[in-house]
Amino acid sequence: MVICLCHRVSDRDIACGAQSGCTSFEALQDDLRVGTACGCCLEMAQEVFEQHAAPVSGAAARAGEPLAA
Numbered sequence: 586m587v588i589c590l591c592h593r594v595s596d597r598d599i600a601c602g603a604q605s606g607c608t609s610f611e612a613l614q615d616d617l618r619v620g621t622a623c624g625c626c627l628e629m630a631q632e633v634f635e636q637h638a639a640p641v642s643g644a645a646a647r648a649g650e651p652l653a654a
């Protein structure tokens with residue numbers, strides 16, 4: 586299904602981007618340009634991205650935490 590009509594980006598394109606290294610929606614936008622014209626697709630595109638984005642591992646999640654005193 587086409588999500589972004591302006592740039593002809595499908596849900597499969599977004600899923601592939603999310604699963605192949607785009608670590609943020611902004612990175613995905615840099616790659617696919619999804620949502621960068623009229624913006625009508627932004628909400629749907631973000632939902633699809635979040636459904637397919639790789640979960641952050643425990644170690645990676647903890648990397649941003651401040652060290653305990």
Ligand code: FES
Pocket residue numbers: 588589590591592619620621622623624625626627
């Ligand atoms: S439909 Fe995606 S930017 Fe217009």
